Amino acid sequence: MANNKFEFEAAYRLLENKLEELRQLSETLECDFSNEIANVEKRISQLRAERYKHLTPWEQVILSRDLERPMTRDYIDTLCTDFIELHGDRLYGDDPAIVGGIAVFGDRAVTVIGQQKGQDTAENIRHNFGMPRPEGFRKAHRLLKNAERFQRPVITFINTPGADPGIGAEERGQAWAISQLLLCLSSLRVPVVSVITGEGGSGGALALTIADRIIMLSNAVFSVASPETCASILLRDVKRAGEMAEALKLNAPALKDLRIIDAIVDEPLNENLLGAPDFVADLRSAISKHLDEVSAQPLDDLIRQRYQRLRVIGQFYEPDL
Amino acid sequence: MANNKFEFEAAYRLLENKLEELRQLSETLECDFSNEIANVEKRISQLRAERYKHLTPWEQVILSRDLERPMTRDYIDTLCTDFIELHGDRLYGDDPAIVGGIAVFGDRAVTVIGQQKGQDTAENIRHNFGMPRPEGFRKAHRLLKNAERFQRPVITFINTPGADPGIGAEERGQAWAISQLLLCLSSLRVPVVSVITGEGGSGGALALTIADRIIMLSNAVFSVASPETCASILLRDVKRAGEMAEALKLNAPALKDLRIIDAIVDEPLNENLLGAPDFVADLRSAISKHLDEVSAQPLDDLIRQRYQRLRVIGQFYEPDL
Amino acid sequence: MFKPTFKPRKAYIDLSGISKSPLSLDSREGNFPCPTCSTWLSEAEIIKNNDFCPRCARHFAVTAWERIYSLCDEGTFEEWDSGLTSGNPLQFPDYDAKLQRASEDTHLPEAIITGKGIIGGMECVVGAMEPRFMMGSMGSVVGEKVCRAAEGAMERSLPLILSCCSGGARMQEGMLSLMQMAKTSAAIGRLNQAGLLYITILTHPTTGGVTASFASLADIIIGEPGALIGFTGPRVIEQTTGQKLPAGFQRSEYLLQHGMLDIIQPRLEMRSLLIRLLAVHQGGRNGQ
């Protein structure tokens, strides 16, 4: 079982390195292998693309957590203009694990909120590894109620291992903060579109994913609990997380089949997702399309439909009456 | 300047003690002075009643703070049945300086809330001397929103030196908690009657005194700041608090003239206010009458009038246009 | 497909951690130490003492049916949706077997019983979660029955009272399970908007997705003494943070002090408290 991205990336990286050596050699020797090299390059990239099309769920879990992926602030900065970050829950604190504010998306003002991870250890400690505390959920709650007052649609970006599992978070009512946010979003009288960009972990992710439409990146995951947690509780063996990742149906295609999410945006192979113009355009147009569609509906219908979306989730047997 | 109740009570207590000695002596000697004693007793009680009718504002400040006066829980227990105390702000803590819950007053269910002092040092420390922290104001806020949902009229009981002036209270947004409570009460869609029972100190008292009617006990006070604070800031001499008590117009008749309060309930001389059946009956019927009157109005009118009551407070010059 | 045959019997089990499977019925025969104060107790003693430890007043878990009976006026409870049973929507390994074992052990089709009852003469919608049914975890059926209970309360303009007890989301239903948090919270949102009274009783243990959804959204939240209530379980917190947990951490008394509960009420006086709460709330509606 691979435990980080480099394990399943290793073969391609090795080939790429060899190719680079070959290229340098050919320059030094002034022999022209450029056609051959181009062919091999193409072949590697095909193989790699093929491989990435068939990542196992566990590999997707690993990829979704990769710190080189863009974080919420990056998505906001790329997709929106005029972002103004707003801080604080007006009750206790400002939680750096949740970033939120107002911005302009396309030609409309929006409220944007998401969990924020850091991209190195120092940043990650500051952002509490993207694990919100109650004050983070309450900041989100406050910004959402403001969005409602000013009739601003909401876009949320999801990327978190889950809610903070610390003593302070429990003391200040982690469960209360999450449930109040779920209730708030379920009846918020503005359109809400969620984008799951990375790790959609448990209640901490769910708290911001009650939306009229949910878009998911092709290598993002969304899970009731981490595969490690499930393996440790159900199988008493954390090393079997890969099996659990399979069983939990946590990747985008599986969740689309279950009708938990609405749309998938394909990721390019490019390491730097937001450096790929096609991907940015796809993501932008997916958000735009769904926001347009839900914004076109009368608010009462929208709220009724958001309720219905949730109301029908679940599968069970019921005897014929 | 008297600094506690016993200073202006001392003369009468001295006389009463002498009288008691006389009574015991007469029993020992088997001489019957009972008529004379009764006459002196009556005279003392008249003098005392006269004195209490003409307490200076400063003496009223002292009396309003007296720990032998009934506290909010005592008023609730005497005036209501079926009181069920509800705790917590669902955010951070439960503040013992504010007591609140649901109860039955007469034949109607009500929400009751008030600041709670203790009656001895240990109790007082537990109740933080009746000085609410942000979590207390937020508990009140929560109970008020619940009262609104269940269309329960609200009775508040006011008795506090003011909001807690501590570091923790500032950290958790004392000013924010107070302003949000003021806003909440100013538009709460249920009838609200306030009773100022003792020390109505500054913002901490005001936060629960936005009401359709305000009733005040005859020796209660309600002030922008304590006379000591005013004396120390304006006169740089805390010993001149008595002058400030006079200047601040903080007692019931002065506040009725200023149209800050609506009604005054006279206190008996009885030390134990709630042991005086007439006083309890007067207080009960005052609350009842005002609650009936405001409950009879359509809610929209009530809210409009509550706003108008506040809107017209203030005196200033305006040039003719 | 499932025929529950209810056979009331006492069941004293300790559910101190979500990863521990319930004791089998057999191991509960004979004496055992109280998990709080270690006093050795016999089943007879505890029955005599109304399901508490006679020394430290620890409230032992009772079954969902015992809870319903202890709250409702005799013979008034009508069960709803008793036919709802879980499938295995993700074809999750071992889930079918676990469900079967749970229903055999508990004689219940799922981890919650809901229905209509009368408490002190006042009609209510009432539900109780079953700690022995897969730790009272919330899957599709629990979520659905909570929603139907809320909707039933709305149709009839009745108060809703739910006794909670849960290890959290039912992992074997994956995201379908997690989404029950959103679904039940949304249903409670509608109940709120309808102005109907909603009371929860949080019993030992109430953790995870149940606490973070319908359990903590009540107008009035009552805790049983000593109950463990929280989002993350204490063992996970200790493992993740490496910190020693403070004394009494996540117990009802601690939660009351931290502002999360309205009232702590011993189980024996729970029914009388509900009657008073319901009566005052009826007064509130009539009084206006």
Added chain:
Amino acid sequence: MFKPTFKPRKAYIDLSGISKSPLSLDSREGNFPCPTCSTWLSEAEIIKNNDFCPRCARHFAVTAWERIYSLCDEGTFEEWDSGLTSGNPLQFPDYDAKLQRASEDTHLPEAIITGKGIIGGMECVVGAMEPRFMMGSMGSVVGEKVCRAAEGAMERSLPLILSCCSGGARMQEGMLSLMQMAKTSAAIGRLNQAGLLYITILTHPTTGGVTASFASLADIIIGEPGALIGFTGPRVIEQTTGQKLPAGFQRSEYLLQHGMLDIIQPRLEMRSLLIRLLAVHQGGRNGQ
């Protein structure tokens, strides 16, 4: 009765405690030490540096008119209610004399200026409190002008922007002053219900009844760097509790960290921030 003759001039004063009276204009001539970092400064240096300490960036107090001019597009501000002046409703000793001295010192009729202005091309209702007028304390006139500003914003469907600075309630007006907290909060409540944007800028110092009413009820609360903001003043807290105050206590940066402010913005960039906020909020209304 009062004719304000506005004569713009610089006024660098430190208002670190509510019990301290403002420095007279004369004592501000020549060099003086920065109250934060103790660097000796000349008036000329500070003017050159846009009212900050060049070393520690402390924002010195500016007059209400300077504030208005620094926020509004040139020549767009129309003052409202400039004729409102305080009486002495309680016949409080010395109040008349203090009022007269304050209006002579500041050339203002009271502690707040309100009116209509244009910021970055967008019409707004704008107000600014005057720190030198009896410490920006709130009596009947300040309360009335804040309410009229809110009502004016509602009549015209305009955003409301208030720059706050206050030692608290004006004790000389007794309960009439305290009730201005309730009155202004109620007016802001109506503004909220009308769905209009309300922004406050909290400058050094904003304490007491102003912080605990309209100042902290804004949709967006902006602090100036280093401003002292709170309910109880730091000296009173120290005296009452006997505790040493933590470093940075009640300063903007501390309040942001404790969740009470949305943004901290240096004064020089305040206008551009307001323009962005107003623009996005206009977009929000049109975009729907």
